[in-house]
Amino acid sequence: MVDRPKKPLALATTPGLPPQPQVNFTHDNSRVTASLPTGESIEVLLYGATVISWKNRFGIERLWLSDAAKLDGSKAVRGGIPLVFPVFGTAPDHAATSKLPQHGFARNSRWEFLGKSSSESTGPSDTSVKLDFGLSSATLDEQAKSLWPYTFSIIYSVTLTPENLSTSIVVTNDGEQPIEFQVLLHTYLRIDDISKIQVTGLEESEYIDKVDAASTKTQSGAITITGETDRVYTPAKGPSHPVVVSEDGEAVYSVVRDNLKDVVVWNPWQQKAESMGDFEPKDGYKKMICIEAGSVRGWTTLDPSDAFEGAQTISD
Numbered sequence: 001m002v003d004r005p006k007k008p009l010a011l012a013t014t015p016g017l018p019p020q021p022q023v024n025f026t027h028d029n030s031r032v033t034a035s036l037p038t039g040e041s042i043e044v045l046l047y048g049a050t051v052i053s054w055k056n057r058f059g060i061e062r063l064w065l066s067d068a069a070k071l072d073g074s075k076a077v078r079g080g081i082p083l084v085f086p087v088f089g090t091a092p093d094h095a096a097t098s099k100l101p102q103h104g105f106a107r108n109s110r111w112e113f114l115g116k117s118s119s120e121s122t123g124p125s126d127t128s129v130k131l132d133f134g135l136s137s138a139t140l141d142e143q144a145k146s147l148w149p150y151t152f153s154i155i156y157s158v159t160l161t162p163e164n165l166s167t168s169i170v171v172t173n174d175g176e177q178p179i180e181f182q183v184l185l186h187t188y189l190r191i192d193d194i195s196k197i198q199v200t201g202l203e204e205s206e207y208i209d210k211v212d213a214a215s216t217k218t219q220s221g222a223i224t225i226t227g228e229t230d231r232v233y234t235p236a237k238g239p240s241h242p243v244v245v246s247e248d249g250e251a252v253y254s255v256v257r258d259n260l261k262d263v264v265v266w267n268p269w270q271q272k273a274e275s276m277g278d279f280e281p282k283d284g285y286k287k288m289i290c291i292e293a294g295s296v297r298g299w300t301t302l303d304p305s306d307a308f309e310g311a312q313t314i315s316d
């Protein structure tokens with residue numbers, strides 16, 4: 001049993017004004033952090049708008065982050081929640097994205113911090129905070145722009161409440177030609193022991209097995225991980241039906257999607273972890289599972305002036 005933090009739940013008060021929710025917040029040139037009066041916290045790098053930490057009220061980290069992850073903008077972050085956009089993997093046959101690097105440019109771009117908003121309904125025990133980040137064709141670096149010359153803007157919002165973490169993306173086509181894209185919230189969940197994990201909520205769902213010649217299969221029963229796993233599920237049940245990660249029979253995470261039709265389940269296992277220079281410790285694959293909500297089978301078409309919104313909410 002972990003002790004609750006011994007933090008006083010102090011409220012900022014100004015005579016005549018109702019108490020304000022107290023969110024601790026920092027913002028510098030490279031990252032934004034926020035913590036709630038109840039103790040939960042998040043940390044987001046401007047590089048990739050990558051959420052690199054989500055701690056619960058006991059200070060326990062919920063996301064897996066490699067010890068060798070580059071946090072200096074030299075490489076996409078190995079861990080946390082990298083954002084995959086506008087292509088999942090590589091797409092040599094899709095003219096519009098064929099020149100882009102694996103998983104697109106969003107995770108390798110520097111995002112702007114647009115601001116924070118906090119709210120509470122009944123008191124400090126339900127204070128939440130939302131951090132907004134922006135990337136657009138106006139702020140994208142020249143190299144990415146030359147590979148993907150569309151006019152677009154994205155707002156990515158990271159919302160922390162005492163109960164959960166939500167990340168949502170709104171992509172707007174500001175140009176005059178349709179945009180085709182894929183998007184994925186590549187969440188690395190921290191677990192204790194991969195051999196005790198079961199993933200439910202994807203029963204009877206069709207999936208593409210990327211480690212078996214991209215063959216199409218149907219999931220029977222709960223998913224267990226016993227080797228390299230790289231699957232793109234199209235869940236048989238709707239997005240609000242949670243995908244649940246249980247450890248030793250106890251539910252540890254529940255992921256609910258909004259307008260994101262696919263779920264990737266990924267664990268590199270031993271050999272692939274060995275081959276990744278930024279994956280440390282090498283047996284770290286036992287401590288993580290990626291449950292990635294997205295829209296990656298086929299392409300989402302966005303007509304001029306249209307916007308696409310997709311989100312996930314992870315409860316622990």
Ligand SMILES: O=P(O)(O)OC[C@H]1O[C@@H](O)[C@H](O)[C@@H](O)[C@@H]1O
Binds near residue numbers: 230
């Ligand atoms: O090494 P990267 O580019 O971060 O990708 C990690 C993994 O990301 C997953 O989403 C893909 O399904 C895998 O095929 C891929 O290996």
